Amino acid sequence: MVKLRLPDGRELEAKIGESILEQIPPESGLVAKVDGRLVDLTWIVHEGVETIEVLDFNSPEGRETYWHTSSHILAQAVKRLFPEAKLGIGPAIEEGFFYDFDLGGRSFSPEDLERIEEEMRRIVRENLPVVREEMGREEAIKLFRSMGEVYKVELLEEMDEDVVSVYRQGEFVDLCRGPHLPYTGYVKALKVLHASSAYWRGDERNPVMQRVYGISFPTEEELKRYLKMREEARKRDHRIVGPQLDLFSMPSELIGPGLVIWHPKGARIRRVIEDFLVRVHLKWGYELVYSPHIAYTNLWRTSGHLNYYRDFMYVFEKEGIEHAVKPMNCPFHILVYKSKRRSYRELPMRLFELGTVYRYERSGVLHGLLRARGFTQDDAHIFTTPEKLEEEIFRVIELDEYLMRSFGFEEFKVEISTWDPRRPEEYMGSEEDWIRAQSALEEALRNKGYEYEVMEGEAAFYGPKIDVKLVDSIGREWQLSTIQLDFNLPKRFNVTYVDADGSEKTVIMIHRALLGSIERFFGILLEHYAGNFPLWLAPVQARVLPVAERHLDRAREVLDRLLSAGIRADLDDARGTLGYRIRESELEKVPILLVIGDREVESGKVAVRRKGKGNLGSMDLEEFLREFTEEFLPPDLRGGSSTF
RNA sequence: GCCCCGGUAGCUCAGCUCGGUUAGAGCGCCGCCUUGGUAAGGCGGAGGUCGCGGGUUCGAAUCCCGCCCGGGGCUCCA
Numbered sequence: 068m069v070k071l072r073l074p075d076g077r078e079l080e081a082k083i084g085e086s087i088l089e090q091i092p093p094e095s096g097l098v099a100k101v102d103g104r105l106v107d108l109t110w111i112v113h114e115g116v117e118t119i120e121v122l123d124f125n126s127p128e129g130r131e132t133y134w135h136t137s138s139h140i141l142a143q144a145v146k147r148l149f150p151e152a153k154l155g156i157g158p159a160i161e162e163g164f165f166y167d168f169d170l171g172g173r174s175f176s177p178e179d180l181e182r183i184e185e186e187m188r189r190i191v192r193e194n195l196p197v198v199r200e201e202m203g204r205e206e207a208i209k210l211f212r213s214m215g216e217v218y219k220v221e222l223l224e225e226m227d228e229d230v231v232s233v234y235r236q237g238e239f240v241d242l243c244r245g246p247h248l249p250y251t252g253y254v255k256a257l258k259v260l261h262a263s264s265a266y267w268r269g270d271e272r273n274p275v276m277q278r279v280y281g282i283s284f285p286t287e288e289e290l291k292r293y294l295k296m297r298e299e300a301r302k303r304d305h306r307i308v309g310p311q312l313d314l315f316s317m318p319s320e321l322i323g324p325g326l327v328i329w330h331p332k333g334a335r336i337r338r339v340i341e342d343f344l345v346r347v348h349l350k351w352g353y354e355l356v357y358s359p360h361i362a363y364t365n366l367w368r369t370s371g372h373l374n375y376y377r378d379f380m381y382v383f384e385k386e387g388i389e390h391a392v393k394p395m396n397c398p399f400h401i402l403v404y405k406s407k408r409r410s411y412r413e414l415p416m417r418l419f420e421l422g423t424v425y426r427y428e429r430s431g432v433l434h435g436l437l438r439a440r441g442f443t444q445d446d447a448h449i450f451t452t453p454e455k456l457e458e459e460i461f462r463v464i465e466l467d468e469y470l471m472r473s474f475g476f477e478e479f480k481v482e483i484s485t486w487d488p489r490r491p492e493e494y495m496g497s498e499e500d501w502i503r504a505q506s507a508l509e510e511a512l513r514n515k516g517y518e519y520e521v522m523e524g525e526a527a528f529y530g531p532k533i534d535v536k537l538v539d540s541i542g543r544e545w546q547l548s549t550i551q552l553d554f555n556l557p558k559r560f561n562v563t564y565v566d567a568d569g570s571e572k573t574v575i576m577i578h579r580a581l582l583g584s585i586e587r588f589f590g591i592l593l594e595h596y597a598g599n600f601p602l603w604l605a606p607v608q609a610r611v612l613p614v615a616e617r618h619l620d621r622a623r624e625v626l627d628r629l630l631s632a633g634i635r636a637d638l639d640d641a642r643g644t645l646g647y648r649i650r651e652s653e654l655e656k657v658p659i660l661l662v663i664g665d666r667e668v669e670s671g672k673v674a675v676r677r678k679g680k681g682n683l684g685s686m687d688l689e690e691f692l693r694e695f696t697e698e699f700l701p702p703d704l705r706g707g708s709s710t711f
Numbered sequence: 712g713c714c715c716c717g718g719u720a721g722c723u724c725a726g727c728u729c730g731g732u733u734a735g736a737g738c739g740c741c742g743c744c745u746u747g748g749u750a751a752g753g754c755g756g757a758g759g760u761c762g763c764g765g766g767u768u769c770g771a772a773u774c775c776c777g778c779c780c781g782g783g784g785c786u787c788c789a
Contacts, residue, residue, distance in 0.1 A: 174715050263784035264714040270786080275714050278784070306782095311722085320718095320762070320780050376789065395789090429712055430780095432787060527789065551789095615746045643745095643752085650750035664748055674749080682749055 069116050074123035081112045081119055088249050096121035097253065098132040098246050105132075107199055107246040124285050134159035136197060136248040137187075137257060137283040142166045143239035144186035145279070148179075154241065155218050155267060155276045162293075163282035167265060169218065170277050175262040183279065184259040194252030195236040199245055207231050207242065214240075218267065256290035257283035300541060303597040305590040306435040309333065312598055312656065314606070317435065325433045325440030327586055332606035335635065337585060339604055341421055343473070343701045344445055344582070350703070351466050353419040353447055358399030360423065364389040366398050371559055379426045396422035397578060400448040401560045404574075409564045414574065415451035415459050421585065422446045436590030443585040449577040450562065453503065456575055460511035460550065464533070467548050467581045468515075471537055473702040474592060475601060478538035481517050483508050485531050487524035495529045496554035504552050504575070505531050529555035539595040547588070551578040598656050599678065602698045605635070610657045611673075612639040612648060614664030622663045625673060625688060629661075632692055634699055653678060659695070 071081040074096055082090060087099050088108040099106050100120040105128055112119065122129040138157035145152050145168055155167030175183070202210070204223060210233070211219040219242045223231065234243045236251055248254070260280045267273035284290040302308075309315050314333030317326065329337060345355060364382060367373040372395070373380075381392040393399070400418045409416070423443040432438055451459050471479065485505050486494050494501065508531055512519050519533075526532060530552035536544045553576040556562070563571045582588035592600070602608055609629055613622040619641055629636035639648050645662075652660055662674040672685040686694075697705045 176716095261783065262715075265785050266713080275785090277715080280784090324780070372789075379789090426788095429787065431712065431785080433781095438788080529789090612749090614748055617746080641746085643747090645747050645749065647747095647751055648749095653750055660749080662749065666748085676749060 069112060069119060071112075071119040071121065073121050074125065074129075081116075083112055083114055086111050087119060087121065091121055094253065096123050097129040097248055098122050100128065105246050107197075108249045109199065131159045132246055132248060133254065133285070134164040134283060135243075135245075136251070137254050137281060138164035138166045139197070139234065139236065139239070139241055139243070139247065140187050140190050140251055140254060140257075141183065141259070141279060141281055142168075142241060143190055143236060144183050146239060147186055148182055153218055154216055156222075157241075163260065163280060165278050165280045167267070167276035167278050169267070169274055174264065174277050175279065180259045180262060180279070184257070184281075187257055187259070187281075190237070190251050191254050191257070192252070193237065194250050196250055197234055197236045197247045199232055199234055199247070201230050201232050204229055204231050207233060210240070211242065254283050255285050256287045257281060258290060258294065296541075300543075303541075303594050304435075305437075305593040308593055308598045309436070309590070312606075314593070315436070317439075323440070324430060325428060325438070327436060327439060327441065333589075335606040336600065336604055337589065339701065340582075340585065340589070343703060344421070344470075345419075346701075347466070347470065347703055348417075348419045348447070351417075351462070353417040356400065356403055356418050356420050358393070358396055358403075358420060358422065360425075361390050361392050362398075364391045367391060367394075369559060370398050370556060379428070381425050381427060392425045393422075394424050394426045396420055396424065396444065396446045397448060397556060397576075398560070400446075401556060401562055401576075404448075404450050404562060405560065409450075411452055411564050411566045411572075414564055415449050415455055417447055417449045419445075419447040436586040436593075439584075439586050442587065444580045445582045445585065446578075446580050449579065450557075450564075450574040451577065452564070452566070452572070453575055456504065456552075456577075457507040457510050459577060460507055460533075461514055463550050463577065463579055463581075464511055464515050464517070467535060467550075470581055471535075471547075474588075475595065476537045476539070479517075480536040480538070480544065481512060481519040482522050482525075482534045482536070483512065483519050483531065484522045484525035484527075484534065486526045493528060494526070495558075500554055501531065504554075508533055508550075508552070527551070529553050539591065540597075543594075545591050547583050547591075548581045549579065549583070552576070553578055599658075600656070602658050602695070603701050605656070605658050607637055607655070607657050608634050608699055609636040609659040609661060610639055610652055611636065611661045611663060612645075612652070613641045614645055614662060616641045618663045618665070618668055621668045625661060625663060628688060628692075632696070649676070661691070 069081040069083070071079045071087070071090060073079065073091060079090065081087070086109050091108075096108060099108055099110065100122060101110065102117050108121070124130055124133060135158065138159065141164070142154055142157050145166070146154070149168070149170065151171060153169040155169065157166030158164065204226060208220055208223045211223065222242065232243065232245060233240055234245060234247050258281060260282060262277055262279045264275050265278040267276055282290070282293060284293065312332065313330050314336065315327050315329050318328070319326070322328070349355065364373060367376070367380070376394065380394050383390055400420070403418055404416060421443050423441065425441045428438060428440055433440065449459055449463070468479075483505075486501050491498055491501075509519075512533070532549055532551040534546060535548035536546050538544055557573045557576050562574050562576065564574055566572050592604075600606075611622045611626045611629070613619050622638055626636055626638045639652070649660065656678065658678045660676040662676060664674070667673055667685065670685070671687070673688050673691055674685045675683040675691060677683055
């Protein structure tokens, strides 16, 4: 007996010799998993099968199938409207799907996209059956060559399989592994999102393809919700919100692309973040250092960076000597270490710097604060003995977790990049070094109770690393912290210590940046909170708001009290209606408003309004301060003091 | 770097196809009136090198070319 499980959990007994589609309620599933293998619903059940699981849009496989068929509908629509278009590839992606077309040099206009979308709807209405067909590879090559689909022929020629599958719907046929939906009519709500360009197989030496992106859903409501969410994400774009809240700007036409100027309010937040970082690092046994922004290019020749990093550096010449603006802080920290002979007793030595660096990133990769040309790393280099490596890694991860939680991030994903053991000759350092280092990384993560993914062969030539990604309030992942071991620089700079037995040994170096770059982290934080920073980070923590001008005197007294309590507060000037001024402060995202009117002047109280919560009622000013003091403070200064 | 799209007031945008009054709107800003109780009170005013440079034309925000900057992608991210 073959069990057939429907998406709603019900189980049927499958009949041999009939397709899955015939045996389930109409449109109750999209695709099926037969003994772990994905198949079309039109697949015929045969002997020897154990379990069949029908999947709907709630499963990743269901969505992928849905979007994959949608991409075929897109391709079919394009072929109908632009018969000369040559098909590239058209996969489902994380959200939706795309298809690449070679239009022989032209591109799609917005009107074209609308027509394509209309044609897609027509194909859906036609409710064409989607039919799988298997054929020999040679036969397929002949078929696609006869259609002029040169890219499909190219793909086929590179395949190993002797038999390939194609899918037909109406007049349209495409090379495809599948699986697919049984009918085009299964796609209920669709939207062509935008067009862009991409190179055939992602290689810029290849022809340019026009890539059309789309999304589809089983109901109009879901499509609407998705489009609204997209709009939400767009609205919390730090490049829009930042200047809107007067935090920073990037007047690239005046100062060049990828450079930031911090306005007073943004600078306040940044200063709070940086002070917090410095205090915490000092508490955790780091020493604070500073290093210059420029140096002889030779310094990076020694580090070996110059060779392949030169194009990313700002290089200039003075009195016949080549200088460069620093693209990284490591060599300077090494020089601090090397300023004298070091004993094993001094290790681990942890040097921390908010180091501003400049990198000439290619113009196409710049993206607001998230990818800038000038940025400040929360950079540290730890010099340690091999014996203390694991303990150090553990401490770094612990610090990282503390920082992330302090900023309101709860969910992390950890990856560890290791070498490729089949090609040890491509890596710096001995096999023994690598194995010990990699197990130290893994051991530290296990001790911390983290789950992690091992990315074999992803390590840099000079050492393995740990990457930490965090998940923000709307589910997006951001690569943030990196903890990178380095066997290379200590050798190049001859960074050594005298061990207990009097012998000179080479240190192991850990590069680590936990927020990564202050700019980038700030951008992520801004999008995470959509501008509504928690109280300890808000640029204006509280605003005193007199109802009328006659309340200004009392309002100033209240303001003075707040300021002397160390709260970042300001005063509204009482011009305009109260409602208008409250709206202004709400839009500025000021977390706390203290309203002062006749009643408050009379009673000596303040009326507290919390953003998002509305009017909390009146309370005594001192009572207010007692109640909120903790929340006004950075996490490490709460509860009397001490990080832990 | 490459491909496509875009750049008009501080901001968001209309006007550009098809060249022709004094380039508009809303928000913001400034002034006056309004003295108010928890998300928009009223009236008036100022504000523009239409990204920059060149060309076509009697005439260019509008058409053409080059450059700069931005956006979406590709690639890159030691």
